[in-house]
Amino acid sequence: QSVLTQPPSASETPGQRVTISCSGSSSNIRSYYVYWYQQLPGTAPKLLIYRNNQRPSGVPDRFSGSKSGTAASLGISGLRSEDEADYYCAAWDDSLSAVVFGGGTKLTVL
Amino acid sequence: QVQLQESGPGLVKPSETLSLTCTVSGGPINSDYWSWIRQPAGKGLEWIGRIYNSGTTNYNPSLKSRVTMSVDTSKNQFSLKLSSVTAADSAFYYCARGTSGDGFDIWGQGTMVTVYS
Numbered sequence: 001q002s003v004l005t006q007p008p009s010a011s012e013t014p015g016q017r018v019t020i021s022c023s024g025s026s027s028n029i030r031s032y033y034v035y036w037y038q039q040l041p042g043t044a045p046k047l048l049i050y051r052n053n054q055r056p057s058g059v060p061d062r063f064s065g066s067k068s069g070t071a072a073s074l075g076i077s078g079l080r081s082e083d084e085a086d087y088y089c090a091a092w093d094d095s096l097s098a099v100v101f102g103g104g105t106k107l108t109v110l
Numbered sequence: 111q112v113q114l115q116e117s118g119p120g121l122v123k124p125s126e127t128l129s130l131t132c133t134v135s136g137g138p139i140n141s142d143y144w145s146w147i148r149q150p151a152g153k154g155l156e157w158i159g160r161i162y163n164s165g166t167t168n169y170n171p172s173l174k175s176r177v178t179m180s181v182d183t184s185k186n187q188f189s190l191k192l193s194s195v196t197a198a199d200s201a202f203y204y205c206a207r208g209t210s211g212d213g214f215d216i217w218g219q220g221t222m223v224t225v226y227s
Binding site: 098101104 | 145147154155156157160168169170171204211212213214215217218219220
């Protein structure tokens with residue numbers, strides 16, 4: 001059972017937009033930055049979004065992040081087949097004094 | 111460009127200590143902090159802990175009693191030791207660079223560790 005809750009799967013057709021949610025609490029998401037990581041099959045995770053809504057250099061602007069209260073979301077527009085991956089949210093949790101991850105969402109581009 | 115590479119035994123016996131090293135290349139090791147993160151096959155990510163260049167550490171409470179991290183700035187390396195391993199510790203182990211507010215921006219490719227009897 002992960003501290004941050006994500007839907008296990010999501011799917012959408014190419015060109016469309018998908019949103020992946022991440023639910024937490026006042027000890028993590030409400031109080032700290034949210035990060036999103038993309039893990040393509042067989043590879044290490046890659047930082048996709050930092051500080052709730054900032055994109056590292058090289059990440060397309062099709063990817064966006066937002067946060068409100070104890071929830072965060074990752075949006076991917078103009079879906080492409082290469083976006084098929086597992087997506088994880090993460091944040092610091094001050095009750096645990098630890099970085100916590102969501103359980104991950106497997107995105108399928110139909 | 112900074113790169114990370116994990117190294118260490120791929121097989122560890124139950125009750126023994128798992129030892130991994132992460133070598134930092136392409137830049138100095140004086141980042142904010144360095145973390146270890148693991149992922150059992152087919153499952154999600156679990157943060158193990160982090161170490162600052164000063165040697166200060168933070169560990170996941172669920173693993174704290176068994177984890178020790180260290181850093182050797184002269185070798186541009188940092189290390190993980192996990193004692194009393196069981197099959198539940200079998201996983202891909204990743205090292206990653208962390209910067210305050212900026213997340214884990216650089217990851218190693220990961221190394222698979224299997225606990226077998």
